[in-house]
Amino acid sequence: MNRQFDFLIVGQGLAGSLLYWYLQKLGKSCIVVDAGSEGASMAAAGIINPMTGRNYVKSWMVDIALPHARQCYENMESHYDARFYHALPVYRALHSVKEENDWLLRTMDPSYDGYAGEVLPSEAVEGFIKNPVKYGHTCGAARVDLPVMLEAVRKELEDKKCFIAASFTAEELQPHAQGWQWQSITAGAVIFCEGFKAVYNPFFNYLPFAPAKGNILIVKNEEATMPFNLRDEFFVTPLEDGRYWIGSGYRWGEWDTEVNEEDILKMRNFADATLAFPFEVVEQKAGVRPSTKSRRPILGQHPKHPGLFIFNGLGTKGTSLGPYFAQMMAEHLVNGREIMPDVAISRHPFPS
């Protein structure tokens, strides 16, 4: 039986889930297809970290995107009766007087109010971190438990019979009087939210994707409840049930989710040298970030195929930027809202 929807979304990672959230809020019907392969969202720590990089700079769009993200996740939490947004500061390790001074400079800059907190003494991490240094307290940080959020969205889609567990195949996509036809589905438009797998998408693989693999180690100690995220050589973030996420490094150009033993060993050594509590290793895995050469998301309609859209390129900052741009994408689809030039697909020339 043929079924008709306003939108067909390909991929139910963070991007596809958020887009679905905003489209259904605008009263639109959606069907979502996901292959169930391990997306980046299932490997990510989901940290929202307002100050990043070697120089402790504010992340791009942070003043607008962070309040937007918080509101979005909290609204989703109440709708789904689930908890996945956890406010938790990041303690940034400061290994030298220079690093400490650089941090202090940020604290004196009014544009960093609400982000660059005080320099914390080593006692602040007692019981959790071995050989502590001083730490820059990053305020406004949080963790979004993406597996929990994605599961809640998936359940709703399944309950509404709007989820198809399958691999979307472009060869089966045909233009249709009402938009596009794929298998027994007709949709006004198709939006590809495939994460790094966009590199295999015959319509959008001309875009400047630069996927970056990251390996992660999950360790466990049920008694130690670390009340902060640690940003040192690696990131350490407390998950549920006494588990800790340690990650993750960047392996550019590796487009598989096979664990790299060398990286895992580095994290294991880091954990041994850093965590003051005993732990057991419970899991190791890898994910591929959908990064782009422009280091910006990519939104918009294919230049030659009306009705085919992309929402991708959330890169390393999916949880911070995702909600703001998912809303922009949804409003673009529904009422033609203009897409910000920095993220518009049109900034990437289509090869002639």
Ligand SMILES: Cc1cc2nc3c(=O)[nH]c(=O)nc-3n(C[C@H](O)[C@H](O)[C@H](O)COP(=O)(O)OP(=O)(O)OC[C@H]3O[C@@H](n4cnc5c(N)ncnc54)[C@H](O)[C@@H]3O)c2cc1C
């Ligand atoms: C190790 C690691 C750590 C990270 N840490 C953080 C962090 O702390 N904070 C942060 O904000 N971001 C982090 N990220 C980045 C974050 O994970 C991404 O920005 C975000 O999850 C991307 O979501 P997405 O939906 O675009 O892609 P994905 O999560 O990869 O989802 C894509 C989905 O599309 C499906 N799919 C693809 N092709 C098809 C097809 N043809 N047919 C059907 N389904 C298809 C896949 O099965 C998948 O479910 C991290 C990423 C990694 C790998």
